[in-house]
Structure formats: C-alpha cells, structure tokens
Amino acid sequence: MLDIRLIRENPDMVREALKKRQSDDAVVDTLAALDEKRREILSKVEKLKAERNTVSKEIGRMKDAESRQEKINAMRAVGDKIKALDDDLRDVDTELTSTMATLPNIPSDATPYGVDESENIVLKTVGEIPEFSFEPKTHWDLGPELDIIDFERGVKISGSRFYVLSGAGARLQRALIAYMLDLHIKQGYVEKYTPFMVKTETVYGAGQLPKFVNNLYKDHEEDLYMVPTAEVPLTGYHMDETFEDSDLPKAYTAYTPCFRREKMSAGRDVRGIKRGHQFDKVEMYMFVKPEESDAAFEQMMADAEETVALLGLPYRIHQLCTGDLGFGATITYDIEVWAAGCNEWLEVSSVSNVTDFQARRANIRYRPEDSKRNKFVHTLNGSGMGLPRVMIAIMENYQQEDGSIIVPEILRPWMGGIEVIK
RNA sequence: GGAGAGGUGCCAGAGUGGUUGAAUGGGGCGGUCUCGAAAACCGUUGUAGUCUUCGGGCUACCGAGGGUUCGAAUCCCUCUCUCUCCGCCA
Numbered sequence: 001m002l003d004i005r006l007i008r009e010n011p012d013m014v015r016e017a018l019k020k021r022q023s024d025d026a027v028v029d030t031l032a033a034l035d036e037k038r039r040e041i042l043s044k045v046e047k048l049k050a051e052r053n054t055v056s057k058e059i060g061r062m063k064d065a066e067s068r069q070e071k072i073n074a075m076r077a078v079g080d081k082i083k084a085l086d087d088d089l090r091d092v093d094t095e096l097t098s099t100m101a102t103l104p105n106i107p108s109d110a111t112p113y114g115v116d117e118s119e120n121i122v123l124k125t126v127g128e129i130p131e132f133s134f135e136p137k138t139h140w141d142l143g144p145e146l147d148i149i150d151f152e153r154g155v156k157i158s159g160s161r162f163y164v165l166s167g168a169g170a171r172l173q174r175a176l177i178a179y180m181l182d183l184h185i186k187q188g189y190v191e192k193y194t195p196f197m198v199k200t201e202t203v204y205g206a207g208q209l210p211k212f213v214n215n216l217y218k219d220h221e222e223d224l225y226m227v228p229t230a231e232v233p234l235t236g237y238h239m240d241e242t243f244e245d246s247d248l249p250k251a252y253t254a255y256t257p258c259f260r261r262e263k264m265s266a267g268r269d270v271r272g273i274k275r276g277h278q279f280d281k282v283e284m285y286m287f288v289k290p291e292e293s294d295a296a297f298e299q300m301m302a303d304a305e306e307t308v309a310l311l312g313l314p315y316r317i318h319q320l321c322t323g324d325l326g327f328g329a330t331i332t333y334d335i336e337v338w339a340a341g342c343n344e345w346l347e348v349s350s351v352s353n354v355t356d357f358q359a360r361r362a363n364i365r366y367r368p369e370d371s372k373r374n375k376f377v378h379t380l381n382g383s384g385m386g387l388p389r390v391m392i393a394i395m396e397n398y399q400q401e402d403g404s405i406i407v408p409e410i411l412r413p414w415m416g417g418i419e420v421i422k
Numbered sequence: 423g424g425a426g427a428g429g430u431g432c433c434a435g436a437g438u439g440g441u442u443g444a445a446u447g448g449g450g451c452g453g454u455c456u457c458g459a460a461a462a463c464c465g466u467u468g469u470a471g472u473c474u475u476c477g478g479g480c481u482a483c484c485g486a487g488g489g490u491u492c493g494a495a496u497c498c499c500u501c502u503c504u505c506u507c508c509g510c511c512a
Contacts, residue, residue: 042471046473046481053480056440056492059492068492073492076491079493
C-alpha cells in the first residue's frame with residue numbers, strides 16, 4: 001500500500017510509476033477525488049461530534065428539566081446527521097482503501113525501465129556451463145530412472161502437478177533445506193518455523209491479496225489460506241507491532257512449503273518438477289529502518305548469491321526492469337541457475353526491497369530515536385531458493401554418463417555421506 | 423465438541439451510563455539530593471486521523487464489529503482470542 005499523501009501531494013510521481021510498470025494511471029484521479037471527498041465528510045462529521053460532546057456534557061450538569069429536554073431533542077437531530085455522515089464516510093473509506101490496495105509499489109530509481117521481462121538486465125554470469133561428452137538427460141528422465149522422483153504416484157494421489165520424491169531424492173531435498181537454513185543462520189538470520197496456514201489479514205498484509213486470489217488455496221470453512229511463500233507468515237509475524245529503534249534490524253529465515261494454484265500459468269512448465277502446486281522453499285526476510293534498506297538489499301543479495309555459489313552451480317544474476325517488477329517490489333534481482341538437461345536458466349531466487357509497502361499494509365512501525373512520530377519499517381525478502389529448481393539443476397548438471405548423479409560436496413554432511421546417487 | 427471465567431495504557435490492576443484518555447502501583451524518561459550510586463522526593467510518560475495563522479485545535483481508540491442513548495470502558499447482540507474443567511485426539 002502506498003501512502004495516500006503521495007496521491008494528494010505528488011500525483012504525477014505516482015502516475016509516472018504506474019506508466020513505468022505498464023499499468024493504467026487513471027486510478028490516480030479516482031483516488032484523488034475519493035481522498036478529497038473523504039476529508040470533506042470527515043471535517044463535517046467531526047465538527048458535529050465536537051458539538052455533541054460539548055452539549056452532552058452540559059446536559060449531564062443541567063438541572064432545569066425543560067431546557068434540558070430541549071437540548072436532548074436538539075442533539076437527537078445532530079445524532080441523526082452524524083449517523084448519516086458516518087455511513088457516507090464508511091462507504092468512501094472502503095472504496096478508497098480497496099482501490100489503494102490495488103496500486104503496486106513505486107519502482108526504485110535504480111530499477112531500469114523496460115516493458116517486459118525481455119528487457120531485464122543480466123548483471124553477471126558466474127561459473128561455466130558444463131560440457132558433456134554425452135547427451136545430458138532431463139530431470140524428468142533421470143528422476144524416474146534413479147527412482148528418486150515418482151511422477152505417476154504423485155498424480156495418482158493428488159492430480160497433475162504433484163509428484164513424490166523418493167529415497168535419495170527426498171533426502172537430497174531435506175539436505176538442501178538443512179544446508180540453506182544452517183547457512184542463513186551463519187549469515188545472521190534467525191530461524192523461524194511458522195504456520196503454513198494463515199488468516200486473510202495476514203495474506204493481505206503481505207500484499208498477496210487482493211491481487212493473487214486466484215493463485216491461493218483457501219479453506220473456506222475456516223478462513224485460512226495455505227501459504228504461497230514464507231514471506232506471508234514472516235510479514236505477519238510482526239503485524240500491528242511497533243519496534244523500538246534499537247530492535248532493528250530483524251533478520252529471519254524460514255523453511256515452508258509453498259502452495260500455489262498456478263491457474264495463471266495453466267499449461268506452462270507442466271513437465272517435471274519446475275512448477276508444482278506444492279514446493280519447498282527457504283526464505284530470508286528482514287525488517288529494517290528506511291535509511292538502511294538499500295544496504296540491507298545488497299547484503300541479502302550477497303547472502304542469496306553465496307547460497308547458490310556454494311553448490312557449485314553456474315548461475316547468473318538478473319535485474320528486473322520496471323515492467324517485470326513484482327507488485328510490492330521497488331527493486332528486484334533474480335538468480336537463475338543453469339539446467340543442463342532442459343537447457344534453460346531457472347529462476348531459483350529473487351531478492352526484493354519492498355520498502356514500506358508491506359509495512360503499511362501490515363501496520364509495522366518503529367519509534368525513531370530522533371523523531372516524535374512513529375514510522376513504517378522497510379521490509380525485504382529473498383528466496384534463499386525454490387528447492388525443486390535447485391534439485392533440477394543439481395540433477396541435470398551433476399549427472400554422469402551412466403545416469404548417476406554426483407552429490408555436491410557441500411551437501412554431503414546432510415546426505416549421510418552419500419557421494420553419488422545411483 | 424461441552425461448561426465456566428475473562429480480555430482496560432509499557433506492565434500489574436481499579437473503574438458498571440455523564441468534566442475518565444481513563445484512579446492507584448510498578449516500569450521508563452527528566453530533575454532535586456549525592457564524590458558517585460541506591461533510597462527518597464518532584465515532574466513527565468499512548469496511537470492514529472484531520473485541520474492549522476505551526477502555538478496548537480478537533481475527532482477516534484479500554485479484544486473486533488454492530489446496536490441502545492443527548493451521552494458508552496461501563497447496557498444489549500455477534501464474532502474473536504486467552505485461561506480453567508470435561509470429552510476427544512496426533
């Protein structure tokens with residue numbers, strides 16, 4: 001959510017931002033009108049309330065029954081007016097906030113302009129794309145051959161886009177989770193194990209609602225959503241709280257499964273484990289003071305990069321352009337790893353500075369030492385990696401001619417010493 | 423799932439229709455005293471919205487949302503959360 005003051009005082013800046021994102025900027029006028037109307041009603045109703053408060057106090061002190069009754073009658077009329085105005089106000093307010101909730105965040109000046117993902121910028125590429133003396137296989141061939149991914153059973157149990165990991169495959173995923181969590185802890189993040197189901201307000205606070213309703217699984221009986229990313233419970237963790245200046249920064253890491261309906265991507269990436277309805281992820285998340293968020297962004301990016309680099313996979317870093325930026329993000333770097341079998345770069349990590357966008361929605365503030373007024377914190381999130389895609393890259397890049405897969409050295413402590421999956 | 427009790431400021435805890443944004447105690451902050459500290463004493467200590475001649479004014483907030491009333495922390499309804507007991511259970 002943006003600050004309504006931006007619309008009031010700097011509408012051109014908001015229009016500009018929307019255009020950069022290739023969105024319609026007509027809402028800005030709608031919002032400006034609603035805001036004005038809201039304040040107009042507000043000042044009327046508050047004056048009436050002030051009058052009622054004063055007179056009601058007088059009534060409490062009055063002895064003379066007749067003039068007392070007169071005042072009561074007068075205030076009854078005022079009360080009716082107040083009620084009518086309050087109703088109007090509520091309507092305007094509802095419309096205003098629900099419209100505000102559809103506005104994306106303002107892109108950072110550091111985010112390059114671009115219409116769509118084709119204009120994202122490759123910042124750097126690290127590592128060699130592996131050469132094979134044989135035709136490298138895809139993970140959807142390797143997995144069943146080694147009996148570590150079972151697509152048919154997954155479909156049998158749960159339908160399309162579900163699979164079962166088996167034996168060393170399941171263990172490899174568990175090793176990755178443990179490796180990442182342990183690394184992030186070393187990097188200074190505090191581990192959290194959160195609920196995987198959250199309330200509507202929590203999803204809203206993280207900015208996933210109302211925009212992504214169609215991508216979420218919901219238990220309608222209980223008003224609970226399955227988390228689409230750990231970002232949601234981690235944002236909600238400090239919802240409606242005010243930090244002391246000295247409490248910040250807070251850095252968290254959490255493993256969660258992620259549930260996504262993928263309705264919007266129907267038909268895309270149906271093969272293999274690249275895009276399932278359920279996948280595991282380890283997330284990094286930070287709450288920082290506004291003046292520290294640029295530095296925190298670079299730090300989190302370095303941490304994410306280290307996570308990929310230590311696995312020995314070839315990767316490249318993309319900076320997203322304004323047209324491809326996520327809803328709440330002002331700036332985003334993606335990390336992609338190379339997958340030798342399907343011959344493509346896979347997005348495994350995405351680090352964003354969300355500034356005060358989620359904090360405003362989730363009402364997360366702090367008390368600045370030098371200011372009387374509480375301010376919203378800045379939040380940052382980084383997937384310290386979508387696990388299936390890391391699995392894909394490991395399987396496809398570390399495969400050998402006989403169809404076996406070398407386990408990256410860094411993971412072996414969690415693999416019970418297994419060096420090769422065969 | 424059943425029965426009961428309860429949610430008040432940073433914390434504890436009063437308050438059952440009218441100068442209560444809220445007693446009292448503790449904590450925090452500032453000060454007096456002291457070589458310094460403790461103790462004691464004095465003062466101060468919420469958030470948000472909105473208007474502003476930038477001094478401040480006004481409005482709202484006692485779990486959430488409705489209702490009754492001239493007036494609600496106080497009365498009524500719904501929801502929610504916590505605690506105790508019973509049942510059930512990984």
